[in-house]
Amino acid sequence: MLSVNEAEKLIFSHLLPQHVEEVPLKNAVGRYLAQDILADRPFPPFDxxxxxxxxxxxxxxxxxxxxxxxxxxxxxxxxxxxxxxxxxxxxxxxxxxxxxxxxxxxxxxxxxxxxxxxxxxxxxxxxxxxHNGSDHQQGEVLLKKHAKITSAEVAVLATVGKAQVSVVALPKVAVISTGDELVPVSDLPEVHQIRRSNGPMLAARLEFWGIQADEYHLKDDREILEKALKGLVLNYQVLLFTGGVSMGKFDYLPGVFEACGITKQFHKVAQRPGKPFWFGTFPKGLVFALPGNPVSSFLCYIRYVHPWFAQYFGSELPVQYAVLDQDINFKPNLTRFCEVKLSFGQDGRLLASPTGGGGSGDLAKLCRADAFMELPSNLEIFKKGTIFRIFPYK
The missing domain is CATH 2.170.190.11 (Molybdopterin biosynthesis moea protein, domain 3.)
Structure with a gap:
């Protein structure tokens, strides 16, 4: 079973080739530049x-x-x-x-x-x-390749005449939920059923990158899964599954992936939550198969998939840390991801307050927190006042 750092390193070693497309300036917000933007004349161009x-x-x-x-x-x-x-x-x-x-x-x-x-x-x-040229000289780099385009960048692009903008093309992404207990959001569930939440949650997170993912739901049926997967690998570059990768008798996905020629890179990470996480590759793209429990699924996306997309687009996510504001005990030899609420102390330090709550099925507790704090596996007692890495999602 891989450590968190080993899993991250292996995932980051598999990047898709970037492609470039031209989009109208009005549609460029949220996209990532595929080239440096140079001043086409001095700024200002006259005194x-x-x-x-x-x-x-x-x-x-x-x-x-x-x-x-x-x-x-x-x-x-x-x-x-x-x-x-x-x-x-x-x-x-x-x-x-x-x-x-x-x-x-x-x-x-x-x-x-x-x-x-x-x-x-x-x-x-x-x-x-x-004075002429006092801000920028002709040919000077105004925006660097891979910069995310916001309203500020739009102003620069407009002033240098970029009515069409070269941006990194969006990969085609499918979000696939599995599980016979799941029903559409609009349905009234029976006592033994629940509404689908992981699919909409993951699709919503992908919008951060400007990606409009296609959503699917598949039954826990090996034949249905294999048939669907054979079509998905032809039409998408990134497959984001949720559910079906644990140890249950109806968790068919690992076997289905193998039968469909998808190469397993790893299955299971020494962490809690999210231990059953599965990652693999196929000639055209990647498969991230996240656990079905909502908190586990969300954590695996925030910790691994979101940074992978950052690397794909050439974006830099800040490495952030916070001060734990209370003691935590955790004995299993696993990396622990704790939901925390962030605030600033009077000394200006960023404080992390564990929010508690239910297990990895308690998705409502995600709304009470702002980030996951990563607690290393080599400790059992995490003292108040110590500093650990955080992964904000708000």
Missing amino acids: RVAMDGIAIKGKESSVGELLQVSGIQAAGEPQKSLLADAIEVMTGAVLPLGVDTVIPYEHLEWEKDGAMVRIIKSFKQGQNVH
Whole structure:
């Protein structure tokens, strides 16, 4: 049976090849860039007026001086030239020829005719001018390959003219729940039945990556499972099963995977919850077969599958730690994943409070917590004040 770190290493050693696709800018939010984005010209592309006011030759003017004003340079107009002592300028306009300093309206006193103005506050030569190329030079990398596109990145993409954006293509993913006790969410279950929750839960988590997974449910019937699996491996790159991989007489999936030519990489990890986790590969993709208990299934996704997708998209998930705020005892020689509520102490440290609750079937307790805390297998007593790694999911 593999350790948690061994399982992680083996999973991360199996990556799918990345493909690239072009999407319209309006559809790019949440996707991952497939190329560096370069500045197509200097930023800003001209000496830009940074305040509404007048523009002057700074070294030739002084406080208290009465200046003649002629003309106005508006944003979006071609560059004009200085014709008198000063020219009015608007924020965002190109700086007119012959001037180097902008005095804001608040620091001016106008004569009644509006043609003469007096500077009433001290200024520095060159002030309120956003110089050509002072932010970025042409050819400079503005966004790095594999950056996730948010509204901020959309603004950059728009300003460099990327109406179509090259992004990492989304892998085709299927979420497959198994179990005869499961009925559709909209059904009224019999006493011996429960509604399907793992499938919707996993599909919802996949939306973090922009993936719209197809959902299936299969009965605990070996023939049905084999027939369905043969079609799934032809149409999907990632198969995410939940249930059917433990030690029960109706847990057919390990045998079905073998019969369908899927290569087992491991089955069972020395952890609680989620010990029956199964992982395998086929020529076109990967199979993650998670335990059927909701907390076990969710934990295995958060601990292994979510970071695998991060690696696939070239994203970097932060490695995070928190301080345990109470003692925990756990004797089995297994890595323990504890649901914790996160908060900040008065000293600014991130604190983790175990939330308790039922076993791995108590999915409601996931809502009371924010993360899983990973407690190593070489200890039995985990002392208050010690620091351990966490895997947030909120």
